[in-house]
Amino acid sequence: MDTETLSDHLVELAYGPKELYVDNTYRRILDSRYTEIVGFDFFCALDDAIETALIDWWLSDDAFWGEVKAFEHWQDEVEDGMAWELMDVWETWYGADGHVKIRKASEREKVSYDKAMKKLLCEHEKKKVSIEAEAVRIGL
Structure with missing residues (x-):
């Protein structure tokens, strides 16, 4: 730190x-x-x-700072993975073509996108809770 x-x-x-x-x-x-x-x-x-x-x-305490650094590294990896997951879900339904033009999704695809996004956001909420729990565990 x-x-x-x-x-x-x-x-x-x-x-x-x-x-x-x-x-x-x-x-x-x-x-x-x-x-x-x-x-x-x-x-x-x-x-x-x-x-x-x-x-x-x-x-x-050196042990405390070691845990803080390990926690911060783990937190960065988890949050980075969550950001990539959001981009992957978006690109699955609205992905850009080679000319960076956003594709128009059908109504059926929009419903599927909404379901997938809700599921992903629920998983992300669980990950955020685990990050918070780990922060509390090490004393932050």
């Missing part, structure tokens, strides 16, 4: 602690034992703990 992408991810991850601070500065945090007004130091410690967990323990 390049430096720009990594910094974008870190900015997104840092958004949570900063927003928590803005939303809760000097508000009351309720506990079953007591109520306490929290100050700036509490949120600094919380920010440090989140940064340590995210950056030092998770994002800096």
Whole structure:
């Protein structure tokens, strides 16, 4: 992952602690034992703990980045294959001749095309779900 992408991810991850601070500065945090007004130091410690967990323990891990790179490669292959499948289905019914002129499909062919496209889009949706599931599995 390049430096720009990594910094974008870190900015997104840092958004949570900063927003928590803005939303809760000097508000009351309720506990079953007591109520306490929290100050700036509490949120600094919380920010440090989140940064340590995210950056030092998770994002800096070589095994994690290896999985991310393998995932991105696999995702690119799957999405590229999906794009080619869409083009193949389109060309089957509306393919261009040698002069790049689009052929006119009959009504029967249009119905067949619609069925094939719906089936293909359903398969693509399943592939997208599997991509999302794999991203969640590796921690993205």
